[in-house]
Amino acid sequence: MIESVSLSDFRNYSSFSADFSPGLNIIRGQNAQGKTNLLEALHLLASARSFRSARDRDMLRFGAEGGFVRGVVVLPDGRRSELEARLFARKRRESFRNGAKLRRASDFTGTLSAVLFTPEDLELVRGGAETRRRMLDLCISQLRPRYAGALSDFNRLYAHKNRILRDFRENPSLLPPLRDFNAGLSETGAALIYYRAAFILKLRERARAVHLECSGSAEELSLTYKTVRGVDAENPDRRTILDAILTRQEELYDAELSSGQCLVGAQRDDVEITINGVAARNFASQGQARTAALSMKFAERDLMSEDTGRAPLLLLDDVLSELDAARRAYVLERIGGGQAFITCCEPIEAESLSGARLLEIDGGSLVSCISTFPAEP
Numbered sequence: 001m002i003e004s005v006s007l008s009d010f011r012n013y014s015s016f017s018a019d020f021s022p023g024l025n026i027i028r029g030q031n032a033q034g035k036t037n038l039l040e041a042l043h044l045l046a047s048a049r050s051f052r053s054a055r056d057r058d059m060l061r062f063g064a065e066g067g068f069v070r071g072v073v074v075l076p077d078g079r080r081s082e083l084e085a086r087l088f089a090r091k092r093r094e095s096f097r098n099g100a101k102l103r104r105a106s107d108f109t110g111t112l113s114a115v116l117f118t119p120e121d122l123e124l125v126r127g128g129a130e131t132r133r134r135m136l137d138l139c140i141s142q143l144r145p146r147y148a149g150a151l152s153d154f155n156r157l158y159a160h161k162n163r164i165l166r167d168f169r170e171n172p173s174l175l176p177p178l179r180d181f182n183a184g185l186s187e188t189g190a191a192l193i194y195y196r197a198a199f200i201l202k203l204r205e206r207a208r209a210v211h212l213e214c215s216g217s218a219e220e221l222s223l224t225y226k227t228v229r230g231v232d233a234e235n236p237d238r239r240t241i242l243d244a245i246l247t248r249q250e251e252l253y254d255a256e257l258s259s260g261q262c263l264v265g266a267q268r269d270d271v272e273i274t275i276n277g278v279a280a281r282n283f284a285s286q287g288q289a290r291t292a293a294l295s296m297k298f299a300e301r302d303l304m305s306e307d308t309g310r311a312p313l314l315l316l317d318d319v320l321s322e323l324d325a326a327r328r329a330y331v332l333e334r335i336g337g338g339q340a341f342i343t344c345c346e347p348i349e350a351e352s353l354s355g356a357r358l359l360e361i362d363g364g365s366l367v368s369c370i371s372t373f374p375a376e377p
Helices: 036-045 118-126 129-143 145-166 178-214 239-251 253-259 286-310 323-335
Strands: 001-009 011-018 024-030 068-075 082-089 094-097 114-119 221-224 270-273 313-316 340-344 354-363 365-373
Touching: 001 036, 001 323, 011 036, 011 094, 011 365, 024 036, 036 068, 036 114, 036 129, 036 313, 036 340, 094 253, 114 129, 114 286, 118 129, 118 286, 129 145, 129 178, 129 270, 129 286, 145 178, 145 253, 178 221, 178 286, 178 323, 221 286, 270 286, 286 323
Parallel strands: 024 340, 024 354, 114 313, 313 340
Antiparallel strands: 001 011, 001 068, 068 082, 082 094, 221 270, 354 365
16 A cells, blocks of 8 residues: 655645555545646556656646655555655656665566556547557556566567668668567567466456446446467467467568558557447447446456455546446445545545545645545535
């Protein structure tokens, strides 16, 4: 769990600090006051990345040259660990654990883990394949540090290969190394696909069960992993995955040169989502899409808890809007069992919230913090 957090020049927070409950924390305030910014800071400490921006300077308060996010984490054995991300407008981020500078920001991962839901996660159901790949990458990177390393290597090789395919006609000297880049992409891509396939097999069963509960057994959710032709995603084996990628690369070598695009690899993976056998991307209602996305997130939390033996932070941003009363009640009941943060604009009426900590946010400031949050009358 995260015991406390301190922010300096982060988003709309000039200076901020707060202590948290080990259970439920409700962050309440009107729109554009900083509720989501606070969740972003917590997510940054867990995953070493923002879920809203790829650039550190975008996380800084307007006009600031630098800032930080610092958090005190209580480890399973009771010890405390301090994580700090120092952000700069004109240079790379610096990351620290207990005052010691880390070589890479990704070295943060493993101390704290988190599962996040935002309104944008409706794109898990309605959006393109990139959104679903990003969900897989964020979760698996927290569970398997080697995956994070393979993903970084894959992205670097993929960028180089794209440059070759784009520019080799004007600069033929770029072409000879192409097969070497293909070999590297095959190795790293096989690792990504192996981890993704194994993860989806577990996520599918758990998400199906959660979705049945949330929908009152009225709807059945199904997830199917789509990857390189020839890969058996139901029985992932790293050697056969590599062989399938190498085969497809040879088959499409000339096509890649002609099109100038990378046509084979983990960068094209997707997860097909259906509800009662119908493609959710095209036919799910707003409420169904939100329920499906939430089911995947709760399933993700369950899998991370089982794998690590401890529940990850649950970060829920505006999760209750557009859910009917029954599904809203289910969500509020299920957020127990670990530390959770939920943002809202209006009072939440539920007896189960008695004992939660309520943080009122206004204009990037903590207006009040009530340790024992009684149920709304």
